[in-house]
Structures are given as C-alpha cells and as structure tokens.
Amino acid sequence: QRIGxxxxxxPGEKRVATVPDVVAKLIKLGFQVVVQSGAGDLANLxxxxxxxxxxxxxxxxxxxxxxxxxxxxxxPPTSDEVALMHAGQTLIGFVWPAQSPDLMQQLAASKxxxxxxxxxxxxxxxxxxxxxxxxxxxxxxxxxxxxAANAFGRFxxxxxxxxxKVPPAKVFxxxxxxxxxxxxxxxxxxxxxxxxxxxxxxxxxxxxxLGGEFVKVDYEEEGSGGGxxxxxxxxxxxxxxxxxxxxxxxxxxxxxxxxxxPGKPAPxxxxxxxxxxxxxxxxxxxxxxxxxxNCELTVPGxxxxxxxxxxxxxxxxxxxMALQSSTLYATNLFRLSEELCKTxxxxxxxxxxxxxxxxxTVIKDGEITWPAPPIAAA
Ligand code: NAD
Numbered sequence: 001q002r003i004g005x006x007x008x009x010x011p012g013e014k015r016v017a018t019v020p021d022v023v024a025k026l027i028k029l030g031f032q033v034v035v036q037s038g039a040g041d042l043a044n045l046x047x048x049x050x051x052x053x054x055x056x057x058x059x060x061x062x063x064x065x066x067x068x069x070x071x072x073x074x075x076p077p078t079s080d081e082v083a084l085m086h087a088g089q090t091l092i093g094f095v096w097p098a099q100s101p102d103l104m105q106q107l108a109a110s111k112x113x114x115x116x117x118x119x120x121x122x123x124x125x126x127x128x129x130x131x132x133x134x135x136x137x138x139x140x141x142x143x144x145x146x147x148a149a150n151a152f153g154r155f156x157x158x159x160x161x162x163x164x165k166v167p168p169a170k171v172f173x174x175x176x177x178x179x180x181x182x183x184x185x186x187x188x189x190x191x192x193x194x195x196x197x198x199x200x201x202x203x204x205x206x207x208x209x210l211g212g213e214f215v216k217v218d219y220e221e222e223g224s225g226g227g228x229x230x231x232x233x234x235x236x237x238x239x240x241x242x243x244x245x246x247x248x249x250x251x252x253x254x255x256x257x258x259x260x261x262p263g264k265p266a267p268x269x270x271x272x273x274x275x276x277x278x279x280x281x282x283x284x285x286x287x288x289x290x291x292x293x294n295c296e297l298t299v300p301g302x303x304x305x306x307x308x309x310x311x312x313x314x315x316x317x318x319x320x321m322a323l324q325s326s327t328l329y330a331t332n333l334f335r336l337s338e339e340l341c342k343t344x345x346x347x348x349x350x351x352x353x354x355x356x357x358x359x360x361t362v363i364k365d366g367e368i369t370w371p372a373p374p375i376a377a378a
Contacts, residue, residue, distance in 0.1 A: 001032070004033075004068025005035045005036065005039055008039070009078065012319065013316070014319045015043060016330075018072055018076050020053035023055045024036070031337070035056075042322055043322035062084060069090065070091075070348065072297045073093030076093065077103070082106045087110065089110075091107070092114075094132070095118060095119070098117060108366050114362050119370065119371075120133070120226075121359035121372075122134070123227055135179070135325070135332055138182040139324055142185075142321070143321050144179070145256065147191065148256060148285045152169065152270065154166070154281075155168075156187065157169075170192065171252060172195050172196070172197075173195070173257075174255065175258035176206065177260070180198065183208055183256045190214060193213075197241075197245075200230055219236060229261070230262075246271075249270065249278050257287060283309065283313045285314075286312065289315050295311060298311055298313040301314065301316075339354070
C-alpha cells in the first residue's frame with residue numbers, strides 16, 4: 001500500500017507527518033511512500049531529502065490524496081481535505097474526536113477508516129512508543145523554557161565573573177505532567193533553581209529526579225482523577241494553592257504553567273494580582289493558553305507585557321521546533337505502522353481485537369467506533 005504525506009495547511013503549522021529517515025524504514029516494512037512537494041520545507045526537509053530516502057514526490061494536493069491508500073497527517077483534516085478522500089482510504093493523525101463531531105460525521109460519510117493518534121490508550125505500556133501526545137508535550141515543555149530564556153534578560157545559571165556575582169534564576173513550574181517534567185529538566189540543565197507543584201502527589205519523586213524541588217500545597221487532598229490525569233480540586237484546596245502560588249510569584253523570575261484537567265477549562269492558577277507582584281522583567285509561559293490559560297492575563301497565541309512581566313501564550317510550541325517534533329512524531333507513526341503491519345508486506349491490518357489499535361480506531365470503514373470501550377484490567 002502507498003502512504004501519502006500531504007503538506008500541512010493549518011496556518012503557521014511547520015511540522016510534517018514523516019521525515020526522510022522514517023521513510024526508509026516504512027519502505028522496509030513494504031510500503032511505498034509519496035510526499036507532497038514542499039511538505040517538509042518549514043521543518044528544513046527538502047523534496048530531495050525525501051527522494052533520496054526512497055519516497056516519490058507528488059506535485060499537487062489532489063495527486064497526493066488520490067494516490068494514497070493511507071494518509072499520515074499532523075493536524076486534523078479540514079473539510080476540503082476530507083473532500084479529497086476516497087472510500088477505503090485510511091487516515092492517521094491527530095483528530096480530537098470529542099471536540100470535532102462535524103469532522104467525524106464528514107469522515108464517516110466518506111467511508112474511510114480513521115486512526116486518531118490522540119485517542120491512543122496511553123496507560124498501556126505497549127502503547128508508549130506510539131504516544132505522540134507525550135512526544136509533542138515533551139518538545140513543547142522544552143521549548144517553553146527556550147521561550148522563557150529568550151524573553152528573560154538574565155542568565156539562568158549562577159555565575160561568578162570578573163564583573164561580579166550573578167545569582168541563578170528561579171523558575172516555578174505549575175503542573176508536572178509530561179510537559180511540566182520536560183520543562184523542569186530543561187530549566188535545571190540550564191542551571192536555574194527549579195521548583196514545581198502538581199495536584200497529583202505521585203509526581204513529586206519525578207520532579208526531584210529531574211533536579212527540581214516539589215512544593216506542596218498546605219492542604220490534604222489527593223488530585224488524581226484517574227488514568228494519570230488530574231481532577232478539579234475543592235474550593236478549600238484552591239484557596240490554599242493560591243496562597244502558595246502568590247508566595248512563589250513574589251519570589252521567582254520565571255513561571256511556566258502546564259496545568260490541564262481533561263474535558264475542563266484550564267484551572268486559573270496565576271491571578272492578575274500575582275502577575276503584578278512579580279519582579280519587573282519576569283516571564284510567564286502559559287502552556288495552557290489554548291485551553292483558556294492558567295494565567296488570567298494570557299493572550300492565546302501572543303506574547304504580551306503586563307505590569308512589566310512578559311506573558312507568553314504561544315499555542316504552537318511544538319511547531320516552533322518543527323524538525324524535532326516531526327522526527328519524534330514520524331517515529332511514533334512508524335511504531336504504529338509496525339503494529340498495523342506485523343506481516344511486513346506493506347499492507348495494514350486494523351485489528352480491532354488489539355486494545356491499542358481498538359482505542360485509536362475512531363472510524364472503521366465509515367462506521368464511527370469512538371469512543372472505544374474501556375480496556376479490561378489485565
Ligand atoms: P495534562 O497535560 O492533562 O496535565 C498536565 C499536568 O497538570 C498534570 O500533571 C496535572 O496533574 C496537572 N494539573 C492539573 N490541574 C492542576 C492544578 N490545579 N494545579 C497543579 N497542577 C495541575 O497531563 P499529561 O502531561 O498529558 O499526562 C498526565 C499524566 O498521564 C502524566 O503525568 C503521566 O504519568 C500519565 N501518562 C501516562 C502514560 C502511560 O502510562 N503510558 C503515558 C502518558 C502520560
């Protein structure tokens with residue numbers, strides 16, 4: 001079968017769903033690969049790089065979609081893209097079925113099969129190698145630190161120079177999930193003093209192992225809401241948490257917020273008052289900007305200065321490191337391809353008896369199969 005990789009058309013999107021090194025591996029699995037001309041341009045990957053790896057190049061969007069049995073994408077398809085699909089085709093990429101009922105209907109009407117990488121059952125250890133949410137969150141967390149360092153006017157590490165002593169920067173990370181942990185690691189490796197907080201106490205050891213200090217909220221309440229995710233906390237907890245965050249805001253130079261609760265707006269953790277209390281020149285990177293923001297003053301998609309504090313609300317952090325994120329994403333999709341093609345003959349088999357495959361198959365031959373039934377405990 002032939003795998004097609006279109007050029008992403010979402011405004012500003014720089015990622016691409018496969019990279020030349022992975023093209024070569026897909027060919028070894030028995031697939032043919034066709035890449036749309038220019039698909040890798042914004043990730044610094046040229047048509048010639050893909051050609052050298054064994055891909056063919058489609059010069060038009062229509063040729064690409066018509067000539068593919070399987071389409072690898074990053075962003076969910078637009079309705080124009082779905083209109084290019086044909087019955088029997090398989091789409092693999094981010095889909096967000098819960099947020100996209102119209103898209104799901106349109107895809108189903110096109111009689112295609114859709115594997116939503118965002119619907120992968122992440123708690124299956126076998127699924128980790130395919131977990132694109134984790135790889136993208138990891139890149140984004142790292143990039144959040146790079147953005148903070150870029151907006152900050154001082155060193156991260158302490159230095160003793162001939163011109164005097166420079167203290168290390170203090171960084172506070174709110175939310176220590178995948179993105180938060182990546183940010184802790186990146187900020188610590190630049191030499192900052194790093195502190196972090198999460199409502200799930202279980203992450204404290206991971207914070208410490210990455211070089212951070214776990215700061216507890218002075219209130220007994222467990223924050224796990226199941227499946228490794230957080231829940232909405234009680235009023236009492238939130239008040240105690242605000243008090244602790246207000247203290248951190250006065251002390252630190254940089255705050256990176258990553259707190260999310262599945263299916264809910266992002267918790268508002270950093271108030272306008274806390275921003276005002278920060279030192280001039282401080283930086284906040286709000287990684288929850290797209291879900292409403294963890295900071296009251298965040299403007300999604302923009303970097304703004306409020307009360308002398310730069311607040312970065314970019315919603316495209318992974319795309320800002322397009323080569324790295326494309327490479328990791330391509331590898332996640334390759335690992336999925338291996339699972340779909342155990343026979344190594346270039347033909348996929350969407351095996352609905354396999355928990356991981358069942359979880360991410362949201363449409364099978366035009367029939368909506370999302371949400372998957374819960375996985376029985378092993
Ligand atoms: P996420 O992006 O939904 O949330 C980010 C973090 O914000 C979470 O750690 C959450 O606890 C925290 N948070 C939510 N509300 C908060 C609040 N009010 N105050 C402070 N922190 C708050 O989560 P994620 O990073 O996608 O993943 C969460 C967890 O899922 C990970 O820590 C990981 O252990 C687990 N996970 C497991 C697997 C696996 O088992 N294979 C794979 C991926 C992720």
